[in-house]
Amino acid sequence: xQGKLSIWGRKTSSNVxxxxxxxxxxxxxxxxxxxxxxxxxxxxxxxxxxxxxxxxPVLRDxxxxxxxxxxxxLRYLATQYGTGDFWPQQPQARANVDKxxxxxxxxxxxxFTGPIFWRVVRTAAKDRDxxxxxxxxxxxxxxxxIAENQLTKQPFLAGExxxxxxxxFGHVLYRYFDIAIERASFPxxxxxxxxxxxxxxxxxxxxxxxxxLRAE
Numbered sequence: 001x002q003g004k005l006s007i008w009g010r011k012t013s014s015n016v017x018x019x020x021x022x023x024x025x026x027x028x029x030x031x032x033x034x035x036x037x038x039x040x041x042x043x044x045x046x047x048x049x050x051x052x053x054x055x056x057p058v059l060r061d062x063x064x065x066x067x068x069x070x071x072x073x074l075r076y077l078a079t080q081y082g083t084g085d086f087w088p089q090q091p092q093a094r095a096n097v098d099k100x101x102x103x104x105x106x107x108x109x110x111x112f113t114g115p116i117f118w119r120v121v122r123t124a125a126k127d128r129d130x131x132x133x134x135x136x137x138x139x140x141x142x143x144x145x146i147a148e149n150q151l152t153k154q155p156f157l158a159g160e161x162x163x164x165x166x167x168x169f170g171h172v173l174y175r176y177f178d179i180a181i182e183r184a185s186f187p188x189x190x191x192x193x194x195x196x197x198x199x200x201x202x203x204x205x206x207x208x209x210x211x212x213l214r215a216e
Contacts, residue, residue, distance in 0.1 A: 005061055008059075174206050
């Protein structure tokens with residue numbers, strides 16, 4: 001039986017957004033505490049006792065052991081509360097979802113957030129390295145082409161149904177399509193993204209203003 005989830009992390013963190021999207025899709029009760037960036041609090045002894053890395057998000061389920069690292073938290077929630085295709089019970093089917101979730105974390109979030117988003121949004125215009133941004137976009141677009149190939153054949157990243165892999169992949173797309181960059185043409189990814197924007201949990205927890213993160 002589910003109690004209440006306690007979640008530490010600011011809503012403008014992309015990793016927190018992935019977690020909150022998952023929580024909302026699974027219809028779980030939660031209380032979230034603003035931690036990190038302008039809120040601070042992630043360097044206190046109390047927080048570091050939960051997560052020695054000082055990063056967000058951190059989750060406790062019904063007062064249990066603190067869990068950190070977004071992928072681990074998402075897999076925990078999917079295992080504990082997910083049903084059906086979202087996180088299949090059969091090992092081969094689960095591995096198919098998990099491989100795409102891991103791929104998205106490493107190759108989509110990993111090549112977008114720091115190399116592109118931080119350089120465009122969290123760097124002052126006078127300090128931006130346009131060549132580095134263009135180079136990073138070339139790398140990112142190579143991975144988006146892989147997603148394009150998948151989504152041309154099927155409606156979701158791992159198959160016919162919405163799964164945990166879509167959360168790891170899709171939470172990056174709001175910022176990708178919103179920031180001022182040169183985007184390549186990926187019609188299937190664009191349609192997929194438009195479909196995600198119709199999901200209430202995505203609209204509430206991922207389509208969040210990042211103005212607080214903009215460099216002066």
